[in-house]
Amino acid sequence: MNARRAHFRVLFRQIVGALSLQVVFSSVLIATGGFLVLNKQLTLGQLVAAEIIVSGLLSGFSKVGKQLESLYDMLAGVDKLGHLLDLPAEPTGGSPFPAHRSGPASVELKDVSFTYAGREVLESASLRVEPGERVALQGQSGSGKSTLLSLLYGIRQPQEGVLEIDGETMHTLKREALRAQVAMVRGLEIFDGTVLENVVAGRPQVSAEDAREALENMELWNDVKMWPQGVDTPLRSFGSSLSMGQARKLVLARAVASRPRLLLLDESLDDLDEQSRTRITSYLFDPRRPWSVLVTCYSLPVRPQASSSDPPSTSGYWSRSADGNGFSP
Structure with missing residues (x-):
């Protein structure tokens, strides 16, 4: 139960962080672009185009963050498989049991x-x-x-x-x-x-x-x-x-x-x-x-x-x- 809580805590932080980053960058872009438009250093069309491009990049980055859960599951599975493969294997050699034996064993x-x-x-x-x-x-x-x-x-x-x-x-x-x-x-x-x-x-x-x-x-x-x-x-x-x-x-x-x-x-x-x-x-x-x-x-x-x-x-x-x-x- 503690491991699951820690797992979802990490995922929650990453999703919130990605969304926060998207909001901050968009806000900074709009504020900077608005200032430049008011000073006639940037046209309104250029500001809209820049906003669309940056929003697309940030949206793609956010989607990558949402796929991290699958990546973590895969890494956990690989780690468990590694522990399994590290277990000592049973010996494969040895002699066969005498074929003529029958009845209850001693x-x-x-x-x-x-x-x-x-x-x-x-x-x-x-x-x-x-x-x-x-x-x-x-x-x-x-x-x-x-x-x-x-x-x-x-x-x-x-x-x-x-x-x-x-x-x-x-x-x-x-x-x-x-x-x-x-x-x-x-x-x-x-x-x-x-x-x-x-x-x-x-x-x-x-x-x-x-x-x-x-x-x-x-x-x-x-x-x-x-x-x-x-x-x-x-x-x-x-x-x-x-x-x-x-x-x-x-x-x-x-x-x-x-x-x-x-x-x-x-x-x-x-x-x-x-x-x-x-x-x-x-x-x-x-x-x-x-x-x-x-x-x-x-x-x-x-x-x-x-x-x-x-x-x-x-x-x-x-x-x-x-x-x-x-x-x-």
Whole structure:
């Protein structure tokens, strides 16, 4: 808001200045010309001609001033683009993920540390998630839950320690290979396009039938089929044309449509209504699904099913608390 006030303050000063300059020059010209006409040093016709020429020049100058707003917008856009291009790019190298791997993935952190803006978010954190395990991570804001998921998705790199997925060191893998195995839900990342395009998200391995099945499992298909255009219904950025619950279900459907081997949910279940949350969580945590799950939350998900040789908690999954120094069962 302060930036917009400053922006319009500058524009107002420039427009007023241009108009004031036009008035002052015209007044000076008329006064000087009138004096010369009275002294018979200038004819009245010459004065009128001079006034027309000067008024035209000043009018053109004033019009140029009115176009400065577009110039400022362009310069601001170029500056923002420069900041974007200055951001560090993701590494493009790396090895492909072994093609024969299938089923839920295992994950292991070994003494992982991460510092953000001078503050240590993770300090020598260690965690192991077995294939098919469903783990809920709880902790206060700033305890490192979301940072952990960012590390596992390859958005950030740890300053110390090792992250492994199925025994493969993650920083040696191609980002495309990693994200073909891992899906993450964070926020309401919906782009301009149809419902189908938002679920498929440009992935050739996701068919229209996969998208429909994902929408059904995320409790959104009944809404979609009631819309006049169905899955071809256009959506706006950030899901502004959807309710909060519908937008959340859509991004969850996008994540499960590709059947990832590791599913990361960053506080993506907290804002669902109780009935939808119960059914969706039961589906996501079902041991028959082809993924392991890590979910961060403020309150524990409701009684999903679980299976493992280790005993789960009474809620049916494994709860780990995050304190920045590791994750304890």
